[in-house]
Amino acid sequence: xxxxxxxxxxxEKSLPLLQITDLTVDFDLPGxxxxxxxxxxxxxYPGEILGLVGESGCGKSVTCMAMIKLLGPRALxxxxxxxxxxxxxxxxxxxxxxxxxRDVAMIFQDPVSSLNPVHTIGRQVVESIHYNTPPLxxxxxxxxxxxxxxxxxxxxxxxxxxxxxxxxxxxxRIGIPEAKQRLQDYPHQLSGGMNQRAMIAxxxxxxxxxxxxxEPTTALDVTIQAQILExxxxxxxxxxxxxxxxxxxxxxxxxxCDRMAVMYCGRIVEEGLVQxxxxxxxxxxxxxxxxxxxxxxxxxxxxPTVEGSVPAPHEMPSGCSFEPRCQWSLNECRIQHPPxxxxxxxxxxxxxxxxxxxx
Amino acid sequence: MNxxxxxxxxxxxxxxxxxxxxxxxxxxxxxxxxxxxxxDDVSFAVNRGETFGLVGESGCGKSTTARLIxxxxxxxxGTVDFKDQQISGLPPADRRQLALQMQYVFQDPLGAxxxxxxxxxxxxxxxxxxxxxxxxxxxxxxxxxxxxxxLKDHVFQRYPHELxxxxxxxxxxxxxxxxxxxxxxCDEPISALxxxxxxxxxxxxxxxxxxxxxxxxxxxxxxxxxRHTCHQVAxxxxxxxxxxxxxxxxxxxxxxxxxxxxLSAVPIPQPxxxxxxxxxxxxxxxxxDIPAGCRFHTRCRFAEPLCSEHSPQFKPLxxxxxxxxxxxxxxx
Numbered sequence: 024x025x026x027x028x029x030x031x032x033x034x035e036k037s038l039p040l041l042q043i044t045d046l047t048v049d050f051d052l053p054g055x056x057x058x059x060x061x062x063x064x065x066x067x068y069p070g071e072i073l074g075l076v077g078e079s080g081c082g083k084s085v086t087c088m089a090m091i092k093l094l095g096p097r098a099l100x101x102x103x104x105x106x107x108x109x110x111x112x113x114x115x116x117x118x119x120x121x122x123x124x125r126d127v128a129m130i131f132q133d134p135v136s137s138l139n140p141v142h143t144i145g146r147q148v149v150e151s152i153h154y155n156t157p158p159l160x161x162x163x164x165x166x167x168x169x170x171x172x173x174x175x176x177x178x179x180x181x182x183x184x185x186x187x188x189x190x191x192x193x194x195x196r197i198g199i200p201e202a203k204q205r206l207q208d209y210p211h212q213l214s215g216g217m218n219q220r221a222m223i224a225x226x227x228x229x230x231x232x233x234x235x236x237x238e239p240t241t242a243l244d245v246t247i248q249a250q251i252l253e254x255x256x257x258x259x260x261x262x263x264x265x266x267x268x269x270x271x272x273x274x275x276x277x278x279x280c281d282r283m284a285v286m287y288c289g290r291i292v293e294e295g296l297v298q299x300x301x302x303x304x305x306x307x308x309x310x311x312x313x314x315x316x317x318x319x320x321x322x323x324x325x326x327p328t329v330e331g332s333v334p335a336p337h338e339m340p341s342g343c344s345f346e347p348r349c350q351w352s353l354n355e356c357r358i359q360h361p362p363x364x365x366x367x368x369x370x371x372x373x374x375x376x377x378x379x380x381x382x
Numbered sequence: 383m384n385x386x387x388x389x390x391x392x393x394x395x396x397x398x399x400x401x402x403x404x405x406x407x408x409x410x411x412x413x414x415x416x417x418x419x420x421x422d423d424v425s426f427a428v429n430r431g432e433t434f435g436l437v438g439e440s441g442c443g444k445s446t447t448a449r450l451i452x453x454x455x456x457x458x459x460g461t462v463d464f465k466d467q468q469i470s471g472l473p474p475a476d477r478r479q480l481a482l483q484m485q486y487v488f489q490d491p492l493g494a495x496x497x498x499x500x501x502x503x504x505x506x507x508x509x510x511x512x513x514x515x516x517x518x519x520x521x522x523x524x525x526x527x528x529x530x531x532x533l534k535d536h537v538f539q540r541y542p543h544e545l546x547x548x549x550x551x552x553x554x555x556x557x558x559x560x561x562x563x564x565x566x567x568c569d570e571p572i573s574a575l576x577x578x579x580x581x582x583x584x585x586x587x588x589x590x591x592x593x594x595x596x597x598x599x600x601x602x603x604x605x606x607x608x609r610h611t612c613h614q615v616a617x618x619x620x621x622x623x624x625x626x627x628x629x630x631x632x633x634x635x636x637x638x639x640x641x642x643x644x645l646s647a648v649p650i651p652q653p654x655x656x657x658x659x660x661x662x663x664x665x666x667x668x669x670x671d672i673p674a675g676c677r678f679h680t681r682c683r684f685a686e687p688l689c690s691e692h693s694p695q696f697k698p699l700x701x702x703x704x705x706x707x708x709x710x711x712x713x714x
Binding site for chain 2: 078079200216217244245246247248249250252253271272273274275276277278297298301311312313315316317318319320322323324325326327328329330332333335
């Protein structure tokens with residue numbers, strides 16, 4: 024099921040496609056500055072699928088959006104995001120526009136986000152590029168075909184019939200039956216799964232080296248989710264893309280990803296190969312999350328739980344942010360946040376008192 | 383949690399429930415009318431003290447069925463019996479009495495709570511409405527209920543937006559349980575919650591069921607959650623129950639091809655399991671344009687010619703397991 028990809032095998036040899044160093048994001052909110060990311064370090068290697076997991080508000084999406092500067096003017100982004108040799112954060116808007124879509128593409132949770140229906144898609148796309156908002160959400164009032172086509176045109180400088188043909192081929196590949204007819208449809212005429220496929224087709228239009236998929240299946244039914252995940256896995260092999268899969272669903276990570284990074288309150292707390300992490304999670308938070316998952320192939324009367332809940336941004340503890348919920352916390356956990364330390368099996372972990380052994 | 387607690391009288395019985403909606407296929411006043419069959423001949427019984435799971439994909443009619451049970455929505459045909467009393471067509475006064483015994487918990491706790499009312503008052507409100515007790519008595523009872531759901535007294539005077547998702551869902555539960563209902567209908571009670579909170583609320587539900595002798599109808603699209611909470615599970619597809627069985631039987635030897643596909647689509651949190659997947663192709667058909675014969679035959683990998691002609695009967699396959707499938711019953 025889970026392909027032992029070449030990427031994880033020769034991880035040591037190859038250089039990362041994306042290297043994030045000390046990425047920090049602060050938001051200028053009415054109540055003052057709020058730090059959303061506290062120095063993220065992360066690598067993505069060519070051809071691998073990296074799972075970015077955590078609960079809502081932990082900073083998974085912010086990490087992805089910050090990478091390609093989609094956070095808007097209220098966010099202060101610091102650090103380095105080196106993609107294929109260039110620092111994305113140092114690029115100006117014009118150069119970034121070249122990267123977005125062509126080198127790094129992104130798909131979002133809800134494919135049918137509503138744009139202003141009284142403006143043409145062209146005008147809205149130009150506007151979105153200006154204002155750093157996500158590129159090319161599906162427009163309710165524009166036939167799908169035209170939207171895919173304009174994405175293809177924009178990203179490959181093809182025109183007219185050539186682009187239309189390519190859009191059709193893309194839709195067929197992505198698993199949309201009768202692609203030619205579907206090109207004439209509006210988003211509301213298609214199901215959620217079909218819309219998400221169309222989004223993927225648009226993201227792939229520029230043949231990106233990296234795809235960021237932010238909760239791509241959360242809004243979909245489980246049978247459709249299985250189809251889309253299968254498609255993403257196939258595409259990775261076919262196009263040699265690297266994929267960052269953002270999700271809160273650890274089961275999806277187990278079945279799709281090569282490596283995973285667990286985030287908690289704006290920090291990566293543990294990162295490593297999926298096999299190792301599931302077999303032997305070291306960080307108490309990872310352990311708690313994995314233990315609390317209901318499994319379809321097992322049945323227990325009482326699920327283990329992670330007690331308490333995520334602290335609000337203004338009541339963040341001064342030490343480790345997981346300390347108030349941690350049953351293995353030490354004195355030093357209350358004083359400072361543990362640094363990320365590398366372990367023998369290639370994983371990194373931020374914990375003063377890591378636990379070993381199967382959950 | 384295993385097995386049946388009580389084989390006697392079911393607490394609730396739904397018989398031949400049908401709910402059709404008139405919709406317009408094209409826009410405008412003179413658009414073509416069509417019938418959307420949201421729930422089409424659904425029958426089941428819920429035993430006292432058990433958790434009854436109603437599962438299926440979005441649009442299969444789970445929530446409509448729940449609304450019919452509560453009489454929020456009137457069935458086009460069919461009846462619901464609660465404690466041997468037929469619910470539909472009751473005079474309003476009796477209907478109100480029944481409402482005391484059935485409560486509903488919605489998916490989104492923030493949407494279900496009044497944003498401008500303090501927590502304690504929200505929980506006390508149903509008591510105010512349904513009893514003659516004074517305000518302070520109601521609030522005392524509400525406080526007890528909140529405490530018993532592990533909410534600390536410093537949240538009592540707060541507003542919903544000041545609470546976390548898990549706390550809000552506990553408040554919603556407290557408000558539903560304050561009238562000491564016998565039946566609790568939970569519509570996707572944990573899907574809006576974070577992973578680490580889901581387990582807390584699931585455990586709480588199990589706990590409450592035992593403590594308050596509740597009967598629960600648990601609506602969910604998440605098969606792993608259903609696996610852990612329910613005694614009986616009914617799987618719905620396009621407005622019909624296609625399979626109904628006790629938990630272990632359903633998850634270990636599902637007979638309907640749809641149930642099998644549904645189960646195999648659920649990811650398991652264990653890398654490298656190498657499971658064989660039954661991938662369904664395509665999307666479910668529209669409930670306006672339901673395929674003839676078996677509704678699932680357009681996506682079924684075992685479909686025979688018979689399946690597109692005759693609708694299969696919903697009948698027992700073995701002890702406790704009811705299935706509507708020609709192939710499973712060997713009709714073909």
